[in-house]
Amino acid sequence: MKLRALIVDDEEFARRNLTMMLEEYCPDIEVIGDASNKDQAKAIIESSEPDVVFLDIRMPSGAEGFELLEEVEKKNFLVVFVTAFKDYAIRAFNASAVYYLLKPIDIDELKAAVERLIETSQTYKEEPENFSTYFDSLKELSKSVQNKKPSNRIAISHTKGLKIVEDHTITHLEASGNCTTIYFEDGSRYLDTRTLKVYENLLDPARFARVHKSHIINLDILQEYLNEDGHFAVLKGNIRVPVARNRVTEFVKMLKQH
Numbered sequence: 367m368k369l370r371a372l373i374v375d376d377e378e379f380a381r382r383n384l385t386m387m388l389e390e391y392c393p394d395i396e397v398i399g400d401a402s403n404k405d406q407a408k409a410i411i412e413s414s415e416p417d418v419v420f421l422d423i424r425m426p427s428g429a430e431g432f433e434l435l436e437e438v439e440k441k442n443f444l445v446v447f448v449t450a451f452k453d454y455a456i457r458a459f460n461a462s463a464v465y466y467l468l469k470p471i472d473i474d475e476l477k478a479a480v481e482r483l484i485e486t487s488q489t490y491k492e493e494p495e496n497f498s499t500y501f502d503s504l505k506e507l508s509k510s511v512q513n514k515k516p517s518n519r520i521a522i523s524h525t526k527g528l529k530i531v532e533d534h535t536i537t538h539l540e541a542s543g544n545c546t547t548i549y550f551e552d553g554s555r556y557l558d559t560r561t562l563k564v565y566e567n568l569l570d571p572a573r574f575a576r577v578h579k580s581h582i583i584n585l586d587i588l589q590e591y592l593n594e595d596g597h598f599a600v601l602k603g604n605i606r607v608p609v610a611r612n613r614v615t616e617f618v619k620m621l622k623q624h
Contacts, residue, residue: 368393369480369487372414373400374407374434375422375448384420384448384471391473392480404434411438418483420467423449423511432508441501442494444486446479455511460560460568462507463521463528482559489527496527503530520568522548524556533573537587538607539565541580551587551602577617578610591621 371388375381381400388395398414401407403425411419423431435445447459447466459466465479490496503521510517522529531550540547541562548565549555558565566576576582583599590600597609599617609617 368396369417369483370398370414371395371418371420372398372407372410372416373420374402374425374431375400375420376402376425377422378402380422380448380469387471387473387476388480391477394484395480404430404437407434408438411443412440415440416443417487418444418446420446420448423447423451423455429512432504432512435501435504435508442497444483444490444500445504446483451511457568458507458510458517460564461510461517461520462503463523463558463560464504464507486523489525493527499528499530503528506530518570522556522558523560524558529556533569534584534586536569536574537584537601537603537605539582549605575617575620577613578608581607583607585620588621591618 373381373384375384381402385397385400388397395418398416399410401410407419410416421431421434425431431447445464447464448469448471449455449466450469456466465482467475467479490500506517506519506521518533520531520533522531535550535552537549537551539549539562542557544561546558546560546562546565547555548558562576562580562582565582569582573585574582575585577599583601587602588599589602591609592598592600597611597614599607599609601607
């Protein structure tokens with residue numbers, strides 16, 4: 367079954383271009399309409415209930431996109447932000463576990479976003495209560511982007527939906543193929559669909575350090591460094607995480623400064 371999509375952008379060319387790309391390259395998406403402003407978009411969302419909204423985040427004031435998401439009453443759709451923002455905003459998007467496409471839109475990135483949307487949509491249809499957490503995550507994103515202040519709250523996308531966590535509750539992270547297993551101080555863990563590289567760029571480098579190609583640790587709970595039978599960072603709770611040989615010098619230097 368196709369996902370029904372609404373495209374929201376104040377530029378007519380951008381709306382037409384994305385519509386053509388979706389029709390040509392993404393057969394699982396059916397574009398049901400487009401809107402050039404917040405009020406048009408709100409009316410279509412409320413009357414047609416799309417599965418996904420492709421939303422230009424700078425339409426046109428910079429805040430309209432987020433105002434739209436706040437004002438819509440029935441919050442039961444996914445969002446793909448289409449944006450010319452870079453740098454800081456990308457970190458904010460990743461922290462909220464949302465889908466985004468950078469302008470000009472790359473066909474392969476569009477296809478990848480749609481594939482993830484299809485998977486996520488199925489999960490949310492089975493457990494619609496996830497939409498509440500999802501829109502909480504979008505609120506955090508709105509605050510973070512508009513205030514240009516990093517948030518310490520991170521949304522983790524796992525098999526049953528989303529979980530919003532404070533970053534200081536994370537003890538360490540481990541690469542699991544193209545996914546990441548995230549471990550918490552209460553002993554719980556979640557498998558996120560994003561790579562360890564995404565988390566390396568996302569987490570505060572003053573608190574988190576990549577000590578191995580497969581591991582990132584929370585320096586605030588580091589208790590010991592051992593170099594017997596290999597190199598290990600020992601975290602609170604006697605959690606041993608390997609330190610790669612080629613990262614030892616940098617790691618030791620970091621410890622002295624932390």
